[in-house]
Every structure is written in structure tokens, then in C-alpha cells.
Amino acid sequence: xxxxxxxxxxxxxxxxxxxxxxxxxxxxxxxxxxxxxxxxxxxxxxxxxxxxxxxxxxxxxxxxxxxxx
Amino acid sequence: xxxxxxxxxxxxxxxxxxxxxxxxxxxxxxxxxxxxxxxxxxxxxxxxxxxxxxxxxxxxxxxxxxxxxxxxxxxxxxxxxxxxxxxxxxxxxxxxxxxxxxxxxxxxxxxxxxxxxxxxxxxxxxxxxxxxxxxxxxxxxxxxxxxxxx
Numbered sequence: 001x002x003x004x005x006x007x008x009x010x011x012x013x014x015x016x017x018x019x020x021x022x023x024x025x026x027x028x029x030x031x032x033x034x035x036x037x038x039x040x041x042x043x044x045x046x047x048x049x050x051x052x053x054x055x056x057x058x059x060x061x062x063x064x065x066x067x068x069x
Numbered sequence: 070x071x072x073x074x075x076x077x078x079x080x081x082x083x084x085x086x087x088x089x090x091x092x093x094x095x096x097x098x099x100x101x102x103x104x105x106x107x108x109x110x111x112x113x114x115x116x117x118x119x120x121x122x123x124x125x126x127x128x129x130x131x132x133x134x135x136x137x138x139x140x141x142x143x144x145x146x147x148x149x150x151x152x153x154x155x156x157x158x159x160x161x162x163x164x165x166x167x168x169x170x171x172x173x174x175x176x177x178x179x180x181x182x183x184x185x186x187x188x189x190x191x192x193x194x195x196x197x198x199x200x201x202x203x204x205x206x207x208x209x210x211x212x213x214x215x216x217x218x219x
Contacts, residue, residue, distance in 0.1 A: 006184045010176060014188055017169040024161055035158035036151065043150030043219040056140060059216055060133040063209045065189065066196065067115065068125040 108210060109203075116202035128206075136213045145218050 028035040036044070046052040115128035139145070169188075176187040196202045 007186065010172070010185050011191065013172045014169070014191065017165055017172060020165045021162075021169075024165060028158070033158070034155040035161060036154050039148070039215065039219060040151050041154055041159060041162060042216065043148065044154050046216070046219050047150050052140070056137065056213070056216055059209075059213050060129070060137075063129045063133065063206075063213075064126075066192065067202070067206055067209070068118075068129045069120055 108207060112203045112206040112210065113199075115206050116199050132210050132213060136210075136217050140217045148218055150219065 024035055025038055027033060028037040028040075042055060046055050111132075115125075118124035118128050173188050176185050176190075179185040196205055
């Protein structure tokens with residue numbers, strides 16, 4: 001059996017991580033769920049002003065990284 | 070570890086914030102449609118900018134500056150954040166995020182060679198089509214607005 005290329009393993013790792021986050025978000029939407037949604041934990045991080053600045057800066061950096069570069 | 074009580078009505082709204090944003094009058098709907106069209110047009114134009122160009126940088130700076138100014142000068146009605154987060158529930162997110170960033174860091178450490186690409190190397194070809202890039206920019210701007218409302 002030929003060895004699995006490391007590129008496929010790397011891609012699989014990203015797919016698993018992203019899929020897990022999607023599953024978490026779906027599970028978090030159920031009534032009474034203990035898992036916070038993305039919006040809830042980002043909102044929690046944004047309670048202090050510095051958290052708000054950092055999260056918005058991170059959002060902007062993502063846009064710069066993927067759309068301006 | 071505090072256990073969450075039965076979710077209050079406010080908590081249900083916080084989980085689904087678009088319930089708060091539904092327009093109630095025809096004029097609101099018309100304004101929303103106009104804004105949506107304008108955003109889509111802006112995303113279309115922004116997606117046409119070449120990578121590493123001044124136009125691409127400006128296209129990203131403008132929404133950032135605008136949303137930053139709104140957040141500082143005239144913040145919208147904010148969705149109330151939770152008073153606390155369940156530690157167990159949050160730990161699941163931390164594990165996924167740590168795994169993702171570790172995977173990305175190892176690819177970056179290996180200089181993102183073809184046999185160990187970074188997430189950016191994988192996403193860039195997917196964003197090459199104009200329509201896809203337009204939709205991605207639109208989603209990015211709407212995500213920024215969602216953050217400003219938090």
C-alpha cells in the first residue's frame with residue numbers, strides 16, 4: 001500500500017478542526033446547551049474595552065490577510 | 070463551576086441575534102435592501118483588486134475604519150454578552166482552536182511547503198474566483214458588523 005502523502009494528512013487535519021468547530025456551533029444552538037456559541041464567547045471577550053479592540057483588530061487582520069495580500 | 074439555570078428569554082435572543090435585527094417597517098426594509106445592495110457592490114469591486122495592491126489595501130481599510138468609527142462614535146444597540154461562560158463548554162472550543170492553530174503553526178514552521186501547506190495556502194486558490202472572493206468579503210464585512218453589535 002503506497003504511503004499517504006503528508007499533504008493529504010495536513011489537509012485532513014484542517015478539515016477535522018474546522019468540522020469540529022462547525023459541530024460545536026450547531027450543538028451550542030440547542031436549548032439549554034452548556035457550550036457557548038461563537039457569538040457568545042466573542043461577546044464575553046469583548047466585555048472589556050481592550051477585548052473589544054483586540055477582537056475587532058483580529059477581525060480586520062483576517063480581512064487584510066486573505067483579501068489584501 | 071456554576072451550572073446554567075433554565076435559559077431565559079434574553080439568553081435565547083442572544084443565541085439567535087438576527088431575531089433582534091428583523092426590520093419592522095417597509096422603510097426599514099427598503100433601507101436594509103439598499104444597504105445590502107451597496108455592500109454587495111462594494112464587495113464586488115473590492116474583489117477585483119489585485120493582491121498586494123494599493124486598491125486591495127484600501128478596500129480592506131475602508132470597512133475597517135468605518136466599523137471602527139461606528140463602534141467608537143455611534144455604537145449600535147449591543148447584544149448583551151453572557152455574564153459567565155461554562156468552563157466545560159468553553160474547553161471544547163479551546164481544544165479545537167488550539168488544534169487548529171497548532172496545525173497552522175507547524176505548517177508555518179515548515180515554511181508551508183507543498184507537502185505541508187498552511188491554511189492560507191489552501192484557502193487562496195479557493196478565493197481566486199471573483200464571485201467566491203466577493204462572497205467572502207461580504208461575509209467578512211457582515212462578521213465585522215456582528216462583532217460591533219456584540
